Amino acid sequence: MIRILFSALTFIFFSLNLYSEENKTFECSICACETTKNTTLQCKYGNHEFCTKCIYIWFLENDTCPTCRHTHRLQRIIVQLESPIHQIKINAYEKLREYIQKNPLHKNVLRKRNIFPILLNQLKKNNGDYYAVILIGDLASSNQANKNLIRQLDIIPYLIENLYGTSFDMKETSLLSLSEILNANDENIELFLQLDALHKVKKISNSKNTRLSYPSKKLLRIIDMYNKKLKQEKIKSERNKVQSKKTKEENHPNTSNPKVKKEKMRYRVKKFFLRKIFRRKS
Numbered sequence: 001m002i003r004i005l006f007s008a009l010t011f012i013f014f015s016l017n018l019y020s021e022e023n024k025t026f027e028c029s030i031c032a033c034e035t036t037k038n039t040t041l042q043c044k045y046g047n048h049e050f051c052t053k054c055i056y057i058w059f060l061e062n063d064t065c066p067t068c069r070h071t072h073r074l075q076r077i078i079v080q081l082e083s084p085i086h087q088i089k090i091n092a093y094e095k096l097r098e099y100i101q102k103n104p105l106h107k108n109v110l111r112k113r114n115i116f117p118i119l120l121n122q123l124k125k126n127n128g129d130y131y132a133v134i135l136i137g138d139l140a141s142s143n144q145a146n147k148n149l150i151r152q153l154d155i156i157p158y159l160i161e162n163l164y165g166t167s168f169d170m171k172e173t174s175l176l177s178l179s180e181i182l183n184a185n186d187e188n189i190e191l192f193l194q195l196d197a198l199h200k201v202k203k204i205s206n207s208k209n210t211r212l213s214y215p216s217k218k219l220l221r222i223i224d225m226y227n228k229k230l231k232q233e234k235i236k237s238e239r240n241k242v243q244s245k246k247t248k249e250e251n252h253p254n255t256s257n258p259k260v261k262k263e264k265m266r267y268r269v270k271k272f273f274l275r276k277i278f279r280r281k282s
């Protein structure tokens, strides 16, 4: 049993490449093996590296760096997000949600601790991880830097894919998280529209299931607001164009205007004759 568990752990750990720098091997100070799959702990007096497998097992029992004993409570929880033991994983997600609720600035702390690649890994690995989807939504809420990173890491297509699945829970959380990600971020909305997901959300919003129709309507409202904003901007820019054309004409009469042309011609002819008369007299 222990052996099976251990091999399962090993498999998961080796599929991680968190913080890893490719082609750079190092010796893990816990197991003394040469590896490239490493996790770096940022300790008080420098960084300490371990293989991802070892540090995970270490963090099951401890919350300090094995080398310098620097405390890493948060890092420990982040590492546990990838635990193959369901309860440890859920507890880690719950702790991080509480951590964010305590202080919105903690969303930035988690971003800097590279939490998004871990969450993306979970989305890929577990055919859409319910808890990862919730946490992504929490991290995106009212945080533009996180919203942008979510777009850059290509997390949005995974959330859209969940809308085509069969799980109500997954659809509901994906819709809610997408709402947070798209809200007040035009580039994310544009990507969402490019990915052709709007018709799917519209379809879901017509369903009789209130658990799904509520979050889908929320998402549609955000896109509606964006479209209204675009329309208003278009009207405004057209109005400005007309206005600037008008002032241009007032300052520099348009030569293509036939009336102006005629006037100019008349002026030239007048000048010509006046000059002739003047010359004759002199």
Ligand SMILES: [Zn+2]
Pocket (backbone or CB within 6 Å): 028, 029, 030, 031, 032, 033, 050, 051, 053, 054, 055
């Ligand atoms: Zn090791």
Ligand SMILES: [Zn+2]
Pocket (backbone or CB within 6 Å): 041, 043, 044, 047, 048, 065, 066, 067, 068, 069, 070
């Ligand atoms: Zn250390």
